[in-house]
Amino acid sequence: MAEFDFGDVPVLETTSGKLKGYFYNGEYIFNDYYKGNPLDYGLWEQAFEIPLMVGSVFGEFAFTPAEYDKDQLTKDQVRAVVSAVYGEHTDEMIELFQETYPGKNATDLLLVDRIMRQPSKQFAKLHAQGEKAGTYLYDFTLEFPIHHNKIAWHCSDIPFFFHNIDLVEVCQIPEVGERLESQMFEAFMTFVKTGKPTSDKLPVWEAITAGKEPTMIFDRKCEIRYNFDDKLYEKMDSILPPTNLTEILNSGENKIQH
Numbered sequence: 001m002a003e004f005d006f007g008d009v010p011v012l013e014t015t016s017g018k019l020k021g022y023f024y025n026g027e028y029i030f031n032d033y034y035k036g037n038p039l040d041y042g043l044w045e046q047a048f049e050i051p052l053m054v055g056s057v058f059g060e061f062a063f064t065p066a067e068y069d070k071d072q073l074t075k076d077q078v079r080a081v082v083s084a085v086y087g088e089h090t091d092e093m094i095e096l097f098q099e100t101y102p103g104k105n106a107t108d109l110l111l112v113d114r115i116m117r118q119p120s121k122q123f124a125k126l127h128a129q130g131e132k133a134g135t136y137l138y139d140f141t142l143e144f145p146i147h148h149n150k151i152a153w154h155c156s157d158i159p160f161f162f163h164n165i166d167l168v169e170v171c172q173i174p175e176v177g178e179r180l181e182s183q184m185f186e187a188f189m190t191f192v193k194t195g196k197p198t199s200d201k202l203p204v205w206e207a208i209t210a211g212k213e214p215t216m217i218f219d220r221k222c223e224i225r226y227n228f229d230d231k232l233y234e235k236m237d238s239i240l241p242p243t244n245l246t247e248i249l250n251s252g253e254n255k256i257q258h
């Protein structure tokens with residue numbers, strides 16, 4: 001394998017001059033500027049002074065079309081789908097899922113994202129510990145009129161935040177799409193301008209504090225919920241094996257596409 005001269009890689013720059021820190025071949029090169037994953041190494045002190053808005057979508061890796069119409073399944077069929085993953089814990093998990101996501105079909109329990117949502121919650125809590133700038137958390141849980149009401153997948157929130165659902169047909173949901181686009185775009189823009197994601201079209205979006213985790217739910221009805229999925233993730237983690245995105249991407253069998 002040929003040696004690489006890291007001196008050829010552009011360094012990160014700011015108006016005050018050059019800072020150490022390389023990003024090469026999809027990997028960060030650790031140094032005094034970038035020590036590694038903040039969840040492992042902590043945040044740079046200045047980061048606590050910068051407002052943070054972070055979130056994810058319900059089914060981050062739910063790319064594959066469903067093999068069934070979830071809304072046409074009987075109660076027994078729904079249970080059979082869930083039991084293929086949760087076995088003896090099926091009834092408990094269905095009940096807990098429905099408490100966490102009222103109105104969602106129980107089969108969507110199998111699509112709940114652990115790879116992005118959990119680290120997002122952890123990162124938000126870490127940032128909030130600085131108590132210097134607001135930390136705002138969201139969860140995009142919209143169902144789309146495609147593939148039997150497909151739950152939100154990777155990047156499906158972007159057309160709403162960027163106010164261009166007119167370019168994405170599946171986002172043009174009658175009586176929902178334009179309203180949700182307006183709510184999300186306005187919150188995003190006010191955050192960019194002021195550091196606080198406010199909108200008169202949304203409930204008051206509180207910042208995270210010690211022991212209190214408000215999450216803005218972006219859906220047909222937008223609402224603030226507090227620590228709403230803590231119990232669900234705790235139970236999931238006690239039943240399912242750990243997930244590791246790096247291992248998934250580096251495996252020869254991964255089918256994740258971007």
